Amino acid sequence: MTSAAPESRIPEAVHRRRWAILGVLMLSLLIVVLDNSILNVAIKTISTPEPTGLGATQSELEWAINAYTLVFAGLLFSAGLLGDRLGRKKVLLGGLVVFGVGSALAAGSGSPVELIAFRAVMGLGAAFVMPATLAVLMNVFEREEQPKAIGIWAGGVGLAIAIGPITGGVLLDHFWWGSVFLINVPIVVLALGLMLWLVPDSRDPNPGRIDPVGVLLSVVGLVLLVYGIIRGGQLADFTDATVLGAIAAGLAVLTAFVVFEKRSDHPSIDISFFRNKVFSAAIGVIGLVFFALMGVTFFSVFYTQTVRGYSPLQTGLLMLPLAVAQLVFAPRARLVVDRFGNSAVCTAGMLLIAGMLAAFAVLDGDTPIWLLEVIFFLMGVGMAHVMTPLSVVIMQALPREKAGSASALSNTFRQVGGALGIAVLGSVLSTAYRSGIEDKLPAGAPHAAAESIEATLGLAARLGDRGAALVGPAHDAFLHAMHVTALCGAAVAVLGAVAMAVFLPGRPSGGQPDEKEAELVAQEH
Template sequence: MSSQPSGPPPRTVPEEVHRRRWAILGVLVLSLLVVVLDNSILNVAMRTIATPPPVGLGANQAELEWAINSYTLVFAGLLFTAGILGDRLGRKKVLLTGMVVFGAASLLSAFAGSPAELIAYRGLMGVGGALVMPVTLAIITNVFEPQERPRAIGIWAGAVGLAIAIGPITGGLLLERFWWGSVFLVNVPIVVVAVIAMFVVVPESRDPAPGRMDPVGVLLSIVGLVLLVFAIIRGGELADVTVPEVWATGLGGLLVLALFAWHELRTDHPAVDLRLFRDRQVAAAMITIWLAFFVLMGVGFFMIFYLQSVRGYTPLQSGLMMLPQAVAQLAFAPRASAVVDRLGARVVAAGGLTLVALSFLLFLLVDAGTPAWLLAVVFFVQGAGIAHVSPPATVAIMAALPREKAGTGSALSSAVRQVGAALGVAVLGTVLSTSYRDGVEAPLAAIPAELRHTAGESIEATLGVAASLGARGQALVEPARAAFVDAMHLTSLVSAAVTLLGAVVVFRFLPGRLARPGGADRAAGTGRMGQAEGTTPVPAEGDRSPSAAPASGDHEPNDPVRV
């Protein structure tokens, strides 16, 4: 009988870095919080920004959708390039640069004078966010030992979900006392504190064999996504997909994305390594993350209008209604890795998506007079589901790659998350606006013809026209609210169907037990990723996935970490 080695595995992280690993994680979580928090803060401020000057900017629904998506599309398009920059130039340098760009763009956004300016500055914020997010996860992978890494990644993923949940509360508090620009200005002091802490605590690291840039791939991905999202949003705005402006733009976007995929599969230095999707574990985890953010960001877009325009809540009250979701995230996300250890990633991720789908089905019970406690239950269920989706999926992606390619894995998961969010806002926003326009069409027949199209764009536009018509316009208020609730129900039903389909796909394809770098596979004791930390995986017969293929520099024991 062969003897088994006893004791803890040998340490691969320098002792001085290992001692302050939790402080490093705290600084990284702070930087991540400010980047993700800003998107969810914007949600609660949308109704205020839609209000005419001087209170807001007078943005219509399409401009509000672009204010969100200009950030997410630039973010998604640059993530892989940002990960490679971190691997090549040093992750700490790229992290600091990203935070400075994000802080400067936040300052510009706070004082934007028009919806177009806000959209442009939000795009610049996307550049900063893209530089920050992938390197945070790559640094975590390099300062934590394999046995502690799932817990650290779980906290990282929990911070993403928590920021989404507490953003509306923060935004509500700010809007109670300050102007709409305060939801962006609040980022600046946080960025200053985070940058100082990074100089002091975070070590430098880089990939000994970084990849090359792919500017063609970056350009094609951004152009293709922008064209596709424009077509989806514009189609909903016009309530007509047959006009050339809509179908031609959408077709052009799909063709550019097809060209992007063709280019990425043939270049030896892709901006987005699509070959990673040949790994079943990676592909299933990506689907999990994509679906979760597709439905959550899309539903979050309309929920603020329900709370403020239908229920009449203030921004602060709307934010507080999201508190149960934040509590659930805070309670369950840090423990998600332990649940994965007991039940397996497949069960946990599919179960989390099922809970999220259940929360969308519960929205079908919501109307203009639903008790606040029922809304709190729905948001708590949603938060519990989210907390069990992102952590196991993120760990699954990172476990399928060697440590030296942590930046690539981080960028891939973050890109999928942002593309899902952008398409969710566009697609589900279009479902909502089209259904709402159909529902309010009959009541709008009573107002002047020149006002009907504008009034039908959104509930906020309808209420604005109603207010401008005085007593005559009051007859529009209740029908508008009823039409919005009906549109919300349809959008929730679509979201639930998509999420349940995702749960089935995840349960079918995500492995039950994840292979982890640095140890034996928990399910079988061996496996493709069961080799010693940092060694090159030996591909099985027929396995051509990049995570299994040797690459220059992948034989290094770990990334160089400078203290």
């Protein structure tokens, strides 16, 4: 019975109900992650013309996803600081209310533009929920239990990824597309009630100051960069003046953001954290994982529903192995790390992800569907053995009082990686698709008809019998574009594997380091 006396900063009453608190935090996390995974199976429905959907183009779909992601990523760090200053519980409650209101408004959207705007409101609420959940977790668990708790927390992400597509499929089979957003409202109400009852408040005794200039520069820079990339894919021309101008302006504003943060006495992002090579590599690879994953998820829905003809519910069930693998392996990943070390486990996990992304290049219109299931399952195994160890490395690299900052940085890179993945890989998909279908379209076809497979099939439906000849070429062009995009994603994952092999620490000598050693490893360089 050597429970450390110095660690008695956690009140006994809080310590006793720590697992119940973790359950409430996971419920809050669930709705934030659930929203994007539900949307994954709904994007095809939203792209169909009214009254079934909103008739959103591929670029509008990318913005519907990225409006949420960019607001989320841009405000995460300030949200973490506000939680440190005002109290994590208050910020968590406020974030849930905003997220619930945004969900209700998104469900009633009358156009793609309205949907994009209300998704941004949802991103605002989510930005205050995500960092607070992990910061509260770090303050109700002792350090020796933190890796286990983080593993379960990460498993909750896997659970949301599992439940989301299936829930979305069930809703779309029985209700209109807006139901995939409306489902968030009752979950928010339940989470609010449980949080008021169970979760203690906590704050940083020495919180940082809010950095409005830094927040503005980061959001503007990211929006300009993503706009340029998506616009380039839409036009299939990255040499267009508006495309180059937007990308150059975005990079210039992001450079100004880094310079401003280095000189500021209260930066949004403390650039000094990145002097630690282990921390920098871990956080960068989290971005690369989500870059590859979000881009692949975007095109896999069109593969299963449009090319293979599965319903939204069937698509949700097809994605189940990806989530089940994360759910099963994420809580156990720390045991593998104890034996083989962070570097070996994370490198192997990234190489497995890269291999599964490359495997999408062998999928065709008549490939046995069990092969897709194997790919999804092994991709989930790879993610579990990358995300969980990296989350522990990042969270233990900073003192407990800065838990909000560590969580926000981790999630910022995750969301920015995902947004850039959808923008870049979505543009690769759009450009490769257009090059394969453009010469098959009838003379006088609108430019937008070559932007995506849904747009081409929509034109084919309007042409009636004359359009039937377009279906086969559209499927072939999409499959070719999917193969190109998957190989690009695989190349990004290989870069992540190299970073893991070079920068992450290997297996500690003598087994598990104690707390002092763990802090020294996290703070060196």
